[in-house]
Amino acid sequence: MGIQGRVMNRINYIFNQKKDILNVYFTAGYPTFDDTIRVAGSLQDAGADMLEIGIPFSDPLADGPTIQESSSKAIENGMTIHKLFHELKDLRKHVELPVLMMGYLNPIIRYGISEFCEACQRVGIDGLIVPDLPIQEYLDDYREVFMEHELHNIFLISPNTSEERICQIDEWSDGFIYMVSSSSITGAKKGLESRQLDYFNRIDKMNLKNARLIGFGISDHASFSKACEYAHGAIIGSAFINQLKNDASQEAIKNFIKSIKN
Amino acid sequence: MKYQVDDKGYYGKFGGAYIPEMLYPNIEELRLSYLSIIDSDEFKNEFEELLKNFVGRPTPLYSAQRLSEKYQTKIFLKREDLCHTGAHKVNNTIGQILLAKRLGKEKIIAETGAGQHGVATAAVCALMGMECVVYMGEVDMNRQKPNVERMKILGAKVRPAKSGSKTLKDATNEAMRHWINNPVETHYIIGSVVGPHPYPDMVARFQSVISAEIQIQLQEQEGKNAPDHIIACVGGGSNAAGAFYHFLDNNDTNLIAAEAAGLGVSTGRSAATTQLGKSGVLHGSKTLLMQTDDGQVAEPYSISAGLDYPGIGPMHAHLFDTGRAEFFDVTDEEAMQAGIELSKLEGIIPAIETSHALAIFGKRRFGNEEVVVLNLSGRGDKDLETYIKQGKY
Numbered sequence: 001m002g003i004q005g006r007v008m009n010r011i012n013y014i015f016n017q018k019k020d021i022l023n024v025y026f027t028a029g030y031p032t033f034d035d036t037i038r039v040a041g042s043l044q045d046a047g048a049d050m051l052e053i054g055i056p057f058s059d060p061l062a063d064g065p066t067i068q069e070s071s072s073k074a075i076e077n078g079m080t081i082h083k084l085f086h087e088l089k090d091l092r093k094h095v096e097l098p099v100l101m102m103g104y105l106n107p108i109i110r111y112g113i114s115e116f117c118e119a120c121q122r123v124g125i126d127g128l129i130v131p132d133l134p135i136q137e138y139l140d141d142y143r144e145v146f147m148e149h150e151l152h153n154i155f156l157i158s159p160n161t162s163e164e165r166i167c168q169i170d171e172w173s174d175g176f177i178y179m180v181s182s183s184s185i186t187g188a189k190k191g192l193e194s195r196q197l198d199y200f201n202r203i204d205k206m207n208l209k210n211a212r213l214i215g216f217g218i219s220d221h222a223s224f225s226k227a228c229e230y231a232h233g234a235i236i237g238s239a240f241i242n243q244l245k246n247d248a249s250q251e252a253i254k255n256f257i258k259s260i261k262n
Numbered sequence: 263m264k265y266q267v268d269d270k271g272y273y274g275k276f277g278g279a280y281i282p283e284m285l286y287p288n289i290e291e292l293r294l295s296y297l298s299i300i301d302s303d304e305f306k307n308e309f310e311e312l313l314k315n316f317v318g319r320p321t322p323l324y325s326a327q328r329l330s331e332k333y334q335t336k337i338f339l340k341r342e343d344l345c346h347t348g349a350h351k352v353n354n355t356i357g358q359i360l361l362a363k364r365l366g367k368e369k370i371i372a373e374t375g376a377g378q379h380g381v382a383t384a385a386v387c388a389l390m391g392m393e394c395v396v397y398m399g400e401v402d403m404n405r406q407k408p409n410v411e412r413m414k415i416l417g418a419k420v421r422p423a424k425s426g427s428k429t430l431k432d433a434t435n436e437a438m439r440h441w442i443n444n445p446v447e448t449h450y451i452i453g454s455v456v457g458p459h460p461y462p463d464m465v466a467r468f469q470s471v472i473s474a475e476i477q478i479q480l481q482e483q484e485g486k487n488a489p490d491h492i493i494a495c496v497g498g499g500s501n502a503a504g505a506f507y508h509f510l511d512n513n514d515t516n517l518i519a520a521e522a523a524g525l526g527v528s529t530g531r532s533a534a535t536t537q538l539g540k541s542g543v544l545h546g547s548k549t550l551l552m553q554t555d556d557g558q559v560a561e562p563y564s565i566s567a568g569l570d571y572p573g574i575g576p577m578h579a580h581l582f583d584t585g586r587a588e589f590f591d592v593t594d595e596e597a598m599q600a601g602i603e604l605s606k607l608e609g610i611i612p613a614i615e616t617s618h619a620l621a622i623f624g625k626r627r628f629g630n631e632e633v634v635v636l637n638l639s640g641r642g643d644k645d646l647e648t649y650i651k652q653g654k655y
Contacts, residue, residue, distance in 0.1 A: 058559045132282055
């Protein structure tokens with residue numbers, strides 16, 4: 001139990017319970033319209049620790065070709081936020097893991113910020129990643145309603161983020177900090193180079209209050225376990241989308257997660 | 263200062279800097295330094311020298327007699343089409359490349375729709391010996407071929423944007439992704455009054471030379487320093503921002519914007535953002551945005567590549583929202599006719615973007631004694647193929 005008698009958010013709970021967290025991103029409505037719950041369930045069965053469901057957007061600015069393509073395909077498949085919430089209404093009958101939603105701001109604004117947060121809470125979403133929502137706008141206009149619906153907002157930091165800003169982000173984060181491994185869009189680079197490890201080290205030594213997950217460029221067992229040496233785990237996105245593109249069967253998902261976790 | 267950007271980077275409820283954290287250091291660096299750099303005497307001297315000797319400023323304010331006679335009003339054309347590289351775009355690229363140099367940047371990226379901004383960027387990069395990559399939608403590369411070749415001759419790399427509608431919006435996405443991947447050495451020269459704060463304000467300031475000159479030239483020619491009306495076309499809105507700038511807070515000057523209706527506002531093939539858009543976030547700012555009910559950005563359409571954009575600069579969204587500016591939508595056909603009319607009456611073939619502004623004369627009456635300034639933002643050389651295909655001349 002957390003403060004004020006609330007049940008601890010699943011995100012905080014998992015970081016208390018486990019290390020080397022594997023968070024897996026996948027796009028809602030991909031590869032086919034009603035795959036969302038099935039993929040989520042398969043990931044849980046396969047041993048993923050946290051899930052990040054991407055809301056498809058026509059103009060995903062921070063994403064590379066792989067996630068762009070999955071996003072366009074999902075839109076083509078007819079996925080919308082309304083339909084996604086409908087699809088997720090029984091999420092918590094199938095999935096116990098912490099679940100985040102990742103989406104760009106425009107579709108969320110169109111849906112309605114309060115309505116969106118309310119729906120997230122209703123279906124059992126634990127946190128949000130909105131890459132084009134800056135911290136100041138979050139604090140001014142969004143934080144209150146996110147908190148009202150018990151949604152953790154996850155901020156990103158990159159190798160170019162100043163220490164001062166990292167401290168500010170640490171202060172306003174609750175859940176974990178998403179460490180972008182290099183200056184890049186998603187899926188742009190493979191593997192981790194020594195200067196990235198220097199950056200991981202630098203952040204590790206800052207003694208932040210929040211846990212950290214490393215994302216962007218994590219694609220296999222080697223990069224996953226390297227990331228786990230410097231943070232509380234890692235996030236895999238594009239590599240998993242590529243897997244879904246080739247083979248989205250339960251067996252294939254199981255083998256993919258096994259290959260990452262070993 | 264009601265219509266200028268506020269301390270937080272907003273024009274009323276529009277603007278801001280909605281960018282991924284990866285770009286925060288770049289945008290913050292710009293935000294903290296742009297005003298002190300562009301207000302310094304050293305910067306101003308170099309900027310003005312290049313505007314004079316490289317661009318050919320001041321551009322004439324031309325009293326268009328035959329056009330005035332036809333529409334029974336006093337029409338002046340601000341001849342931005344006579345700028346080096348063929349449009350007003352170069353005013354901004356010179357300003358930004360001088361700024362980029364002072365920030366220690368070595369490489370330049372840009373997006374382009376019609377190719378005018380791309381050419382203007384490629385030209386200043388050649389001038390300064392800087393590496394230049396321009397993103398252009400694949401569709402636009404096909405309809406504005408001469409500009410693609412001009413950029414290449416000037417030494418720029420032109421990369422096709424192949425996602426979405428393959429036009430300006432997608433070229434902007436690709437340029438922003440490139441910047442995320444290369445944030446340290448690269449400056450992104452945005453070509454319009456769009457993007458995260460401080461871009462809209464920065465670009466408007468560089469383009470404000472247009473209205474500064476209009477004030478002086480109108481004083482010389484008409485004995486007053488403000489027109490009754492000023493007309494400009496709006497895609498993102500940089501030429502309009504420049505032409506309106508010094509008149510924004512002068513309510514005696516009526517501001518008129520022409521948007522591209524494409525085949526017609528209700529046909530589903532249009533780019534008339536204020537008619538079709540709702541508040542949203544794209545390319546780093548909150549603004550009016552053409553979008554579906556689910557918040558997916560709509561694919562716009564206009565015959566004019568430079569107006570083929572689903573958004574509008576936040577300053578213009580605010581001018582629309584407050585009723586400060588009148589907005590008209592102009593179809594492809596109306597624009598083509600207006601372009602040919604100007605060619606026949608005044609001996610000037612305008613860019614098709616500009617032709618949208620010219621079509622206002624067929625849609626709205628002006629008083630006999632009223633002074634109307636129209637910002638002739640670009641020349642039609644790049645559009646010859648479209649004139650040949652579509653124009654009834």
